[in-house]
Amino acid sequence: MNAPADESDVTKVLAGDVSAFEGIVRRWQGPLVNLAYRFCGDRGRAEEMAQEAFLRAYRGLSGWRRDAAFSTWLFALAANLYRSELRRIPFRSVPLEEAPEQRDNRAVDASLEDQDRDRILRRAVLGLPPKYREVLILFYFHETDVSAAACSLGLPVGTFKARLSRGREILRNKLQHLLISPRLKEA
Amino acid sequence: MKDEELDRILSSEDDLIPSSGFVSSVMEAVRQESVTPPPISFPWKHAMPGLAGLAVTLGWIVRGGMMQPGQPAVGQVPLPALFTTILETATRFDAGWVLLTLLLTWVLVKFSVRLAR
Numbered sequence: 001m002n003a004p005a006d007e008s009d010v011t012k013v014l015a016g017d018v019s020a021f022e023g024i025v026r027r028w029q030g031p032l033v034n035l036a037y038r039f040c041g042d043r044g045r046a047e048e049m050a051q052e053a054f055l056r057a058y059r060g061l062s063g064w065r066r067d068a069a070f071s072t073w074l075f076a077l078a079a080n081l082y083r084s085e086l087r088r089i090p091f092r093s094v095p096l097e098e099a100p101e102q103r104d105n106r107a108v109d110a111s112l113e114d115q116d117r118d119r120i121l122r123r124a125v126l127g128l129p130p131k132y133r134e135v136l137i138l139f140y141f142h143e144t145d146v147s148a149a150a151c152s153l154g155l156p157v158g159t160f161k162a163r164l165s166r167g168r169e170i171l172r173n174k175l176q177h178l179l180i181s182p183r184l185k186e187a
Numbered sequence: 188m189k190d191e192e193l194d195r196i197l198s199s200e201d202d203l204i205p206s207s208g209f210v211s212s213v214m215e216a217v218r219q220e221s222v223t224p225p226p227i228s229f230p231w232k233h234a235m236p237g238l239a240g241l242a243v244t245l246g247w248i249v250r251g252g253m254m255q256p257g258q259p260a261v262g263q264v265p266l267p268a269l270f271t272t273i274l275e276t277a278t279r280f281d282a283g284w285v286l287l288t289l290l291l292t293w294v295l296v297k298f299s300v301r302l303a304r
Contacts, residue, residue, distance in 0.1 A: 018221045025213045033205045047209055054213045055220060118196050125197065140197040168193060 002027050006070035013061055025054055028071070031141075032078050038137045039082040041126050049085055053078040068151075075142075075152040083134055083153075124174045132167030139164055230302060237298050243270070244291070 005023060012020035032053055036046035057077055064073045125136050138149035139160075150160035247270075 018218055019214075021217050022210065022214050025210050025217075029205045029209055029213075030202070033209070034203050037203045038200065043203060046203065047205060050205070051209070051213050051216060055216055058217050058220060118199075121193070121196050122200065136197070140194075140200065143198065144194060168190060171193065 002071070003069055007066070010061055010064060010070065013058070021058055024057070028074060032074070035075070035078055035137075035141050036082055038141055039086055041123070049082055050078070053081050056081060072148070072151055076154060079134070079138060079152045080154070083130070087130060121171075121175060124171055127174070128167060128170060132163055132170060135160060135163040136167045136171070233302065237295070
């Protein structure tokens, strides 16, 4: 959908028109910030990480070989950066007041119990060992598209699926304990 | 909890809207990046001969220092002909060391000046 615009902007930037990069930032700011947020669970840090990802994309723009979609290249670059960032400085749990602005009303309509469960589940994902956490984050970010997610992480599909399965298993075991009495656990 | 339920919850994660100044902040960083000259990479190609010469000299000095007293330093360490000649001369006259040091210093100064240009 954005491919022709991306290609055109990249060509302009490589020809020396720095302002053409703004089009790329405008188109991909949402996905990159959201992906970063899924990795770190902190709005401010997510924007910093996304900004660094855009800077790296700008520096390495000539490295996009155009044999794959620009978005594939950009997500792989961003995912790689976010993984390294999180390994360097692990995420911290975020107070509820810092929760992100909501674009849809699904969570508002849901019952409080459901909201608690969902929140616990998302935190449990962030608490997984890095190799499973990364796989789960990318899998849901790419709307359960295994090949796109595996590509973003630079993993073979088979390895990705194995880690996804193991990650879900760990998550389910964790949740069995956490969901018995979430309020007690948080107290 | 089943996989379908996990999928449903984790797929419906709320979207975060980037702050209004995000684009301008990124573009400012990009413009700054574009006017900053790229860092000068270390000229390994030009530095290699000098580094190799330094390594050989240091190796010779270390090996010479480890030899038993009374053993001749030159002749036991295989060195290129040019080095052997220089070292033989330097060994014959104590002042040779001073000359060799001066020569090395001169070479290194010239080399550093050339790198700086």
